[in-house]
Amino acid sequence: MSSHGIKDRVAIVGMGCTPFGEHWDKGTDDLLVEAAAATYESAGIDKADVDAYWLGTAMSGMSGMALARPLQLHDKPVTHVENFCATGSEALRNAAYAVASGAYDVAMAIGVEKVKDSGYQGLVGAAKTPTDGTARTLTAAAMFAMCAPGYAKRYGLTEEQVREALARIAWKNHYNGARNPRAQFRREVSMETICGAPLMAGGLGVYDCSGVADGSAAAIVVRAEDAHRYTDRPLYVKALSLVAGNCSGNADPTYDYTTFPEIAATGRDAYAQAGITDPRAQLAMAEVHDCFTPAELLIYEDLGFADRGTAWKEVLAGSFDLAGDLPVNPDGGLKSFGHPVGASGLRMLFECWLQLRGDAPEERRIGNDRGLALTHNLGGYPGEMVSFVSIVGRDLG
Amino acid sequence: MRGIVSIAGYVPYRRLDRSEIPATFGSGGGRGTRSVASYDEDTTTMAVEAARLARRSAPETATPEALWFATASPAYLDKNNASAIHAALRLDPAIPAFDFGGALRSGPGALAAALAGTGRTLVLTSDQRDGLPAGSDEAQGGDGAAAVLVGDDSDATPVIAERLGSAGMTEEFIERWRTPGARRSRAWEERFGEVKYAPLAAQAWKSALDEAGIGAEAVDHLIVTGMHSRAVRGIAARLGAINATAVDDLAATVGNTGTAHPALLLASALETAEAGRIIALVVLADGVDVIIVRTTPAIADFRPARSVATQIANGAALPYGKFLSWRGAVTLEPPRRPEPDRISASVASRTDEWKYSFTGSRDRTSGELHLPPARVSRVGDTVDDMVPAPMSEVEGTIALFTIDRIAYSPSPPIAFAVVDFDGGGRHPVELTDVDVDRLEIGGRIEMTFRKLFTSDEIHNYFWKARPVRGDA
Numbered sequence: 001m002s003s004h005g006i007k008d009r010v011a012i013v014g015m016g017c018t019p020f021g022e023h024w025d026k027g028t029d030d031l032l033v034e035a036a037a038a039t040y041e042s043a044g045i046d047k048a049d050v051d052a053y054w055l056g057t058a059m060s061g062m063s064g065m066a067l068a069r070p071l072q073l074h075d076k077p078v079t080h081v082e083n084f085c086a087t088g089s090e091a092l093r094n095a096a097y098a099v100a101s102g103a104y105d106v107a108m109a110i111g112v113e114k115v116k117d118s119g120y121q122g123l124v125g126a127a128k129t130p131t132d133g134t135a136r137t138l139t140a141a142a143m144f145a146m147c148a149p150g151y152a153k154r155y156g157l158t159e160e161q162v163r164e165a166l167a168r169i170a171w172k173n174h175y176n177g178a179r180n181p182r183a184q185f186r187r188e189v190s191m192e193t194i195c196g197a198p199l200m201a202g203g204l205g206v207y208d209c210s211g212v213a214d215g216s217a218a219a220i221v222v223r224a225e226d227a228h229r230y231t232d233r234p235l236y237v238k239a240l241s242l243v244a245g246n247c248s249g250n251a252d253p254t255y256d257y258t259t260f261p262e263i264a265a266t267g268r269d270a271y272a273q274a275g276i277t278d279p280r281a282q283l284a285m286a287e288v289h290d291c292f293t294p295a296e297l298l299i300y301e302d303l304g305f306a307d308r309g310t311a312w313k314e315v316l317a318g319s320f321d322l323a324g325d326l327p328v329n330p331d332g333g334l335k336s337f338g339h340p341v342g343a344s345g346l347r348m349l350f351e352c353w354l355q356l357r358g359d360a361p362e363e364r365r366i367g368n369d370r371g372l373a374l375t376h377n378l379g380g381y382p383g384e385m386v387s388f389v390s391i392v393g394r395d396l397g
Numbered sequence: 398m399r400g401i402v403s404i405a406g407y408v409p410y411r412r413l414d415r416s417e418i419p420a421t422f423g424s425g426g427g428r429g430t431r432s433v434a435s436y437d438e439d440t441t442t443m444a445v446e447a448a449r450l451a452r453r454s455a456p457e458t459a460t461p462e463a464l465w466f467a468t469a470s471p472a473y474l475d476k477n478n479a480s481a482i483h484a485a486l487r488l489d490p491a492i493p494a495f496d497f498g499g500a501l502r503s504g505p506g507a508l509a510a511a512l513a514g515t516g517r518t519l520v521l522t523s524d525q526r527d528g529l530p531a532g533s534d535e536a537q538g539g540d541g542a543a544a545v546l547v548g549d550d551s552d553a554t555p556v557i558a559e560r561l562g563s564a565g566m567t568e569e570f571i572e573r574w575r576t577p578g579a580r581r582s583r584a585w586e587e588r589f590g591e592v593k594y595a596p597l598a599a600q601a602w603k604s605a606l607d608e609a610g611i612g613a614e615a616v617d618h619l620i621v622t623g624m625h626s627r628a629v630r631g632i633a634a635r636l637g638a639i640n641a642t643a644v645d646d647l648a649a650t651v652g653n654t655g656t657a658h659p660a661l662l663l664a665s666a667l668e669t670a671e672a673g674r675i676i677a678l679v680v681l682a683d684g685v686d687v688i689i690v691r692t693t694p695a696i697a698d699f700r701p702a703r704s705v706a707t708q709i710a711n712g713a714a715l716p717y718g719k720f721l722s723w724r725g726a727v728t729l730e731p732p733r734r735p736e737p738d739r740i741s742a743s744v745a746s747r748t749d750e751w752k753y754s755f756t757g758s759r760d761r762t763s764g765e766l767h768l769p770p771a772r773v774s775r776v777g778d779t780v781d782d783m784v785p786a787p788m789s790e791v792e793g794t795i796a797l798f799t800i801d802r803i804a805y806s807p808s809p810p811i812a813f814a815v816v817d818f819d820g821g822g823r824h825p826v827e828l829t830d831v832d833v834d835r836l837e838i839g840g841r842i843e844m845t846f847r848k849l850f851t852s853d854e855i856h857n858y859f860w861k862a863r864p865v866r867g868d869a
Contacts, residue, residue: 121733130741132748133857138813142801202799248775253823
């Protein structure tokens with residue numbers, strides 16, 4: 001993959017994030033207004049200072065006017081982006097590139113999703129493209145469920161060993177989420193409860209699946225050299241990597257559901273852009289797409305946080321806990337936040353913003369002082385997914 | 398010489414134990430089991446299954462020149478159901494396909510017409526028999542299909558049974574009836590029908606024997622069938638076929654499959670018959686039709702792809718409650734997920750090779766299989782250099798599977814498997830006719846044509862996979 005990257009050319013100088021949850025009393029417009037207001041305030045600017053906007057939403061609106069109208073933006077370029085569950089990250093990526101190109105001085109990336117109005121549990125896709133009726137009807141839960149037996153088979157583990165590791169991931173993320181006032185679920189959940197939960201698909205129970213929530217998050221992106229006009233603690237963009245899979249995994253007889261090649265590719269690309277050679281040692285933290293617990297397990301290996309076949313042991317040893325070697329999902333992840341599709345990628349970045357700047361509350365502060373953080377956001381299923389990785393850092397260089 | 402080139406029955410996987418009926422309602426039921434079409438089957442899909450088996454048992458060159466489909470329970474009115482079957486079998490568009498609509502008699506009628514006609518005709522009969530709960534039709538009915546490939550004898554496509562004679566007597570009388578859309582059939586009191594059928598049977602029997610140039614005592618295997626079981630019993634005893642063995646009417650295992658039953662019983666008889674045996678088929682359905690055939694030496698080489706007996710032996714129990722929900726007699730709480738939208742006619746038309754005959758494409762350079770068919774190869778990136786890859790008759794192995802308890806299904810949960818097809822190629826497919834606690838990695842599957850759902854009264858047909866159960 002040949003991407004040059006834009007390391008240290010743009011900076012994030014302000015962020016906002018609404019609480020995620022069942023906002024029965026708030027619509028898409030309300031969430032956008034609140035996230036935008038918090039973000040302007042964070043950067044010390046107002047909406048007239050922003051030259052261009054990127055709106056990420058997968059199912060809550062169409063066109064740039066879905067943002068221009070609620071925020072009453074006057075004569076501003078607003079681009080609507082969608083890339084499955086990586087939509088929020090896609091908004092950031094495009095805003096960052098626009099600023100890096102010199103086209104704009106100040107850009108906002110904002111993501112939103114209002115999913116609780118569908119009347120159904122879980123995510124219900126908005127796109128109603130006419131079809132021939134032959135498409136797979138499986139839920140994402142069922143697709144990711146196949147990773148658990150796949151992993152067990154490849155590494156000779158028992159069902160119980162994998163079950164325990166997956167439960168430990170859910171336990172960790174709920175532990176972290178219990179310390180986050182913006183999270184949808186703010187209670188610790190015991191291993192017994194997780195393991196004994198009703199099954200949703202395959203061996204995955206309720207607590208192996210992320211929740212469904214409404215929410216919005218946003219970031220202000222400026223040129224790196226301008227960053228200190230807005231804050232004395234900016235975050236510099238070190239890497240942005242995106243891969244849209246060719247959907248060949250489910251057609252490839254060698255694919256065994258123990259890796260997500262798209263994620264591994266974005267990891268390699270992002271590390272190259274950022275100059276990272278040992279992610280486990282160099283990263284302060286990571287926010288990864290824990291839509292289902294097996295996804296987080298495999299992501300550890302695909303992003304080089306653990307060697308192949310060892311992530312399950314590392315999980316059980318607490319390596320990715322708040323106080324572990326490399327804290328993963330210190331904010332509680334999708335497990336605690338739910339997954340407002342267009343907002344999640346920026347919500348992940350928001351936790352990097354808090355942690356690297358030392359603004360995370362004491363009770364969920366990560367236990368190291370390293371200066372780089374990673375977000376990983378995916379959309380789709382094993383064998384056919386969009387993957388995004390960003391790396392941001394406290395310092396230039 | 399004209400006759401039967403190949404024949405097959407299709408008996409769906411599920412069985413209702415009739416004793417469950419009185420256990421639930423305090424009345425009805427009886428001994429034995431009846432066959433039950435799965436929630437994703439209808440008369441069209443069952444006919445496809447029977448046709449596939451008959452074609453597998455036939456010489457490869459025995460391509461049908463016409464397809465005739467008869468059922469009293471059509472999936473559509475107005476729309477020609479035979480066209481979907483034609484597509485599923487991937488027949489040439491120049492091969493005509495026609496529905497013989499509506500009546501129980503359309504089954505034996507289509508068979509008799511094909512035997513009296515010209516060309517190679519694939520006669521498909523299929524039926525799904527319903528009745529109100531605890532009624533006799535519900536308990537004694539059955540679901541199934543049969544396919545008979547009729548043609549002229551040749552070295553490449555020998556007939557396994559030649560037509561010796563046939564006759565049909567027709568008379569209008571009100572014996573059994575059902576108006577379109579009704580769930581239950583109605584019947585006049587039994588004695589009347591018995592009295593009406595007897596002389597018609599005698600006359601048809603005599604005419605058919607005369608044409609065959611034989612006496613009744615020459616008949617080796619006798620099939621008398623119809624929905625009027627009392628008349629069937631009485632007439633069978635009075636035909637004078639003193640040397641004939643009665644072919645099992647499958648009442649104890651399958652039930653009476655209505656339109657499909659005459660050909661299903663004929664398939665069952667031919668699957669075990671030796672050469673030179675005379676088989677007589679007598680059907681009571683608003684008149685009486687008689688067909689007499691004699692097995693040829695070619696029957697010694699006839700290998701049923703999957704015999705009726707094998708399919709009967711491989712059935713599995715279905716709880717009565719599930720039966721009632723599959724038949725729409727009770728409505729179960731669905732998963733709280735949106736119901737599927739109707740399919741697009743134009744999209745389905747563009748993808749008909751994939752949708753109806755499970756035909757993918759194979760890259761000529763890399764040999765890589767693409768399901769669904771693709772224009773750009775996944776391997777090597779060649780463009781528009783693919784050949785069609787029909788996969789409906791290719792078996793495979795389960796690489797991984799999953800049970801989805803939250804996805805929409807007319808009968809949850811959904812079981813899905815990632816399947817590695819023999820000879821290469823992988824595709825995730827929905828499973829059907831499975832007992833989810835018996836699924837395992839490495840299990841063998843075959844494809845089956847099913848109805849995924851119905852939306853806006855459009856049936857969405859596509860292929861699923863089911864475990865391979867005993868080829869005969």
